[in-house]
Structure formats: structure tokens, C-alpha cells
Amino acid sequence: MNTEKTDAVLLAEAIQGGINSFEELLLRYERLYYNLALRMLLNKHEAEDAIQEACLKIYKSLRFCKNPEKYKSWSCSIVHNTCIDAMRKRKIQTESLDDVMLLDSGLTPEDEVILKESRAEVQRAVDLLPAKYKSVIILRDLQGYSYQEISETLGIKLGAVKSRILRARMMVKNNIELS
Amino acid sequence: MKRCGQVSNNISAYIDGELSEKEREKISVHLESCPECRAQLESTRKTIDKINKLPLVGLPDGLHNRIMERLENSAHTKLPDARPPAFGSSFKNVRRYATVAAAIFIVFVSLSAAGVFLDSVLSKNNSVQSPMAVYDSGAGMSAGIHSELAPEAMDMAAPLEEGISTQESYSETLTGNSDKVAFFAEPVIESMESEEMILGDAILFAEPRAAIAEGGNKISRTYYITIETEDFDQAVKLLEEMPGNNISSEAGGSDYNRWTNVRKRVDAEYYENAKELLQALGTTKDAGEYSEDLTNDLQDIEAKLLAKETEKDRLNGLLGSSKTLMVLTQVESRLSQVETEIEDLKGQIRYYNNQVSLPMLEINLRSFVKESAVDRVQPNFGTQVRYAFYRSVNFTLDFMQGLLLVLSYVGFPVVVLLVICILIFFIWRKARSKRRTRKGGGE
Numbered sequence: 001m002n003t004e005k006t007d008a009v010l011l012a013e014a015i016q017g018g019i020n021s022f023e024e025l026l027l028r029y030e031r032l033y034y035n036l037a038l039r040m041l042l043n044k045h046e047a048e049d050a051i052q053e054a055c056l057k058i059y060k061s062l063r064f065c066k067n068p069e070k071y072k073s074w075s076c077s078i079v080h081n082t083c084i085d086a087m088r089k090r091k092i093q094t095e096s097l098d099d100v101m102l103l104d105s106g107l108t109p110e111d112e113v114i115l116k117e118s119r120a121e122v123q124r125a126v127d128l129l130p131a132k133y134k135s136v137i138i139l140r141d142l143q144g145y146s147y148q149e150i151s152e153t154l155g156i157k158l159g160a161v162k163s164r165i166l167r168a169r170m171m172v173k174n175n176i177e178l179s
Numbered sequence: 180m181k182r183c184g185q186v187s188n189n190i191s192a193y194i195d196g197e198l199s200e201k202e203r204e205k206i207s208v209h210l211e212s213c214p215e216c217r218a219q220l221e222s223t224r225k226t227i228d229k230i231n232k233l234p235l236v237g238l239p240d241g242l243h244n245r246i247m248e249r250l251e252n253s254a255h256t257k258l259p260d261a262r263p264p265a266f267g268s269s270f271k272n273v274r275r276y277a278t279v280a281a282a283i284f285i286v287f288v289s290l291s292a293a294g295v296f297l298d299s300v301l302s303k304n305n306s307v308q309s310p311m312a313v314y315d316s317g318a319g320m321s322a323g324i325h326s327e328l329a330p331e332a333m334d335m336a337a338p339l340e341e342g343i344s345t346q347e348s349y350s351e352t353l354t355g356n357s358d359k360v361a362f363f364a365e366p367v368i369e370s371m372e373s374e375e376m377i378l379g380d381a382i383l384f385a386e387p388r389a390a391i392a393e394g395g396n397k398i399s400r401t402y403y404i405t406i407e408t409e410d411f412d413q414a415v416k417l418l419e420e421m422p423g424n425n426i427s428s429e430a431g432g433s434d435y436n437r438w439t440n441v442r443k444r445v446d447a448e449y450y451e452n453a454k455e456l457l458q459a460l461g462t463t464k465d466a467g468e469y470s471e472d473l474t475n476d477l478q479d480i481e482a483k484l485l486a487k488e489t490e491k492d493r494l495n496g497l498l499g500s501s502k503t504l505m506v507l508t509q510v511e512s513r514l515s516q517v518e519t520e521i522e523d524l525k526g527q528i529r530y531y532n533n534q535v536s537l538p539m540l541e542i543n544l545r546s547f548v549k550e551s552a553v554d555r556v557q558p559n560f561g562t563q564v565r566y567a568f569y570r571s572v573n574f575t576l577d578f579m580q581g582l583l584l585v586l587s588y589v590g591f592p593v594v595v596l597l598v599i600c601i602l603i604f605f606i607w608r609k610a611r612s613k614r615r616t617r618k619g620g621g622e
Contacts, residue, residue, distance in 0.1 A: 022250070023247060026246065027243070030242075030246065031237065031238050034238050044239065048242055052249045055246045056249060056250055056253050122229045122230060122233055126230060137230060141230040141231055142230065142231070147195065162189075162192050162197065163188075165192070165195070166191040166192070169223055169227065172226055172229075172230060176226070
């Protein structure tokens, strides 16, 4: 639809109109949030919990979104931080292979089939990355964020985004080659 | 022309189109001439392509509804207008501070409670002493050297004064309910005994009456006392009835706060009785005694008198044997001069003797306001808690001061060691987390 409302308009409506207006914003980005959380946490249940918590945080702090045009990166940063918190809480490092194995990630059989078909190797190579490299790869190569957007989402400098992406891609490449 | 290292550092950004026009051009130029960098570019592109082809997973069934449900339940379907979310995050800190504050509060309260308890125990042992006395006593202490001594200590010290014949000044200040005594002394003593008299911090001096008994010393005494009494009129009446000569008296004050100052000389034999009688008039707020040994002065005057009397006798002899009128008049005039001087000296002796045989009493009598009397004798619980609290604060401050002193003297190496330990701990933690990150990266 060409008459689709912008994020900023929806945000203003959500602040005024409450939960129903917010649903529209949520529908627009929840898949993105979920993918981000799933790839960060590598566990369906944890990803779902994190999403729910993050969405509540986003909703509660809608008024404090300073730049309505950048709602996407702002809300993604909340999801990302919630995932980091969840990772810290469980204290199990992502290097544990059991965690990394997709079969143990609690995905539905359909999802698994899709993932297997579409280069499970690459998937694993990305999953093996440390959190800070994984988030830049997810945002850049899966969500198509610009460097500026990543910098805003993760709250890091543009130079750091640049070097992290470079290192992350090299790691992925190495991981694929190793497997 | 860029170097390969610089190019490979920028290869990702080059592919993503995140480089400035100038840099982009430089890299393009380099890539044309460098097959290695071109290979790297290609492999990176392939990797990105592979990642790009990873599918986006669909939202699990019902997740959207669960999110909405949770929003409705938790947010109460209203946006938090009045309450910023920062409150939630800062609540942890608030709770932490509240815990610390509560802990400090509990410490103070328990110290106060302990103070109240101790007070009640102490006041059972010594029912006259009120908690206020501790705070009032400070005013009474004017002495440079002071000591807390029971009255018995003074009696114990008494035998030490044998043979003191030099001039001495002695003062005692009684404060509160006579359980705190301050001594002030100006030692002008040459005898050996003086050194033995230094007991603890206090320098004790002979009680004057002992000196009189021992060496027949002439000592003038002045006793001053401040009394508070409930029955002011009765006390004034008793004061008037007391035998002795009133030197001066004045009175004043309002109905509720009356006072009178009386100076009186009493017979030396009656002096001790008079002191007891005055103390019985009411509550002694302040009392003390000045004394001055006048023996030397008197001996001086007596020696002068003797000399003058010898001169008088000689002059009388001359008068009898004088031949010329001129000598006669001269002797006559000298004689009358000497007689005047003798009278003068005798007057002085009489004055000194009076001072010795008629000690002075300086009485300051004050009426006693009943309300404050009640407060003084039995302060209410609030006051007790307040003073106990003050004491606990003082105690804590003293404790901190002590701790700081100990740390600064003994504990400096300990503190340094502690700081080093903390630093090492942090460095170790950082190193550990770095190691884990690396492991996580699978490098």
C-alpha cells in the first residue's frame, strides 16, 4: 500500500492511543525482532521470552523515543540489549556446542527443514560468532541496516561498526571453511 | 596508491558502499592492479551472499498474541505518562541505598537503646545523678588540670601535706552533685613532699584546716556556693538566722526566678557547720573554696612591729636623757611617727587575724523552677533517647576517628595491599572475560 503510515506517525498514534495503535507498529517489526533474538540466543523459548520482555519495554518507553524517524533502530536496540541481558543471566556461554546445534534450538520441524536446506553451514558459522560480532552480522547482512543505523542501534561508534563487520565476515568465512 | 593492508581493512565497507567517494576511488584503483585483493573482495562478497541467503524465520504461532496479552496485563493498557521507565531501573539503586540507610539507622537506634538502658541502670545505682548532669558539668570545669576523684581521695591526700609552709592556693570546684571534683593549683612549693602529691593528673593540695592544726599557720578561707532551692523564702530566712556578720547582700529576679547574693563572715569554729548548713539549704549547683596562707605576711608584719617597738623603747630612753630642746623635739616627732606606724601594723595584724578567725562565706541563692526540676530529676523518655542518640553519635565519631588513626599509623600497608588486591582481581576478571570471548569466537 502506498498510503502506508510512517513509523513516526504510528509512534505518535501509539503514544496517544495506547495498545491498539502500538499493535500496528509491532506487526511491522516483530518478525525482525524475533529473528534477531533467535539468532542471538539460539533458543526458541528464550527468544520468545526475550521478545515479550523487549516489546513490553518498548511499549513502556515509547514516549522516550527521541527520534521517531529512527523507531526501527531504537526498538531493535532494545531487543538487542534484552537479548544480551538474557545471555548474561543464563551464564552459559554460546561457545557450548549443544547450544549452537540447531537441532537443540527448539525450532519447529518446518523451520528446521528450511534452515537445513538453506545452508545450515552458514547458519552455524554465524551462530558460532561471539555476541558482538553476531549482532552486527544479523543487522547488516540479514536485516540490511546501514552502518549508521547499526551504530545507533548498538550504541557504538561508526568506526567500531566498520571494523566489527569486517572481522565478523572474516570469522564467518573461516568458520565455513573449517566446517 | 593504497597498500593491501589498508584495502583489506576497508573491503567490507567498500562492498557495503559505506566509504567516502575519495576512498572508494582509491580502493578501486588498487583493486585493478592487485589480484590478491581482488580475490579477497570476491570471497568476502561470496560470504555476504551466503549470509544474505539465510532465511528469515517466521514468527511462531501465537507469539504475537502472547506479546499483546503480556502488554495488556503488565502495562494495564495505559502508557506510563507520569512515571518514566528510568524509575524501574533506578529502583534497584534506591533499594540499595535504602538498605544502607536502614542499617545505619538500626545501628544508631540500638546504640541509643543501649544508652537508655545504661542510663536507667546507672540511675538506679546513683539515683541523684541525672543524665543532664553529664552535660551540665562542662560549665563548671574551669580548671586547667582536672580530675575525676571521689571525695575520699581528698581525705587520702590530706596526710601528705605535712610541713608545707609556703604560700599555696587551693581551689576545688564541685559540680553537679558533688561527684565530679576539679582541682586547680598554683604550686609554689619547695619541699620534697610536693612531688609526692602529684597523683595521676591532679595536683592535690593540703586542706587548709590540716595546716592550721599542724603548724599553727594563719590561713584565710573563702567558701563560695551556688544553691538552688524550691523554698526560696525559707532558705533566705535560714540564711538571715545564721550566726555571723553580713558583709554585703543583694537580691533580685522575677517571681519565678529569684536570687540573692550574700557575703558573710562566720566564726572559724562555726565554719564547717556553716558549710554543711548551706549545702542543706537546697541543691548545690556550684561550690568551692579559696584559701590563702597569711602566715608569712603576718610574720613579716610582726617582725616589723617588733623592730618599731624596739625603736620606740630606744626613743623613749633618748627622750629621758636628751639635753637640748632641739634634740628633744626631733626625738618627740620621731616617736609619734613610730607610734603611728605601730598602730598601723597592729591594725594590719588585726585585719589578718580577722580574716583567719572569721572565714568568708559567699552565698548565691537561686529559686528553683519546678517544671525544670522535674525535667532535671527524671527526664522523659524522649529526652533520654535524644541524649542517648547524641552519645551514640559521639561514640561513633570517636570510633571512626580511632579507626582512622589506627589505619593511618598501622594500617597503611594493609590499605595499599588491599588496593593492589582489588586491582589484580579486576585485571584477572577482565582477562578471563577476554579469554571466554575468544573461545566463543572459535578462533
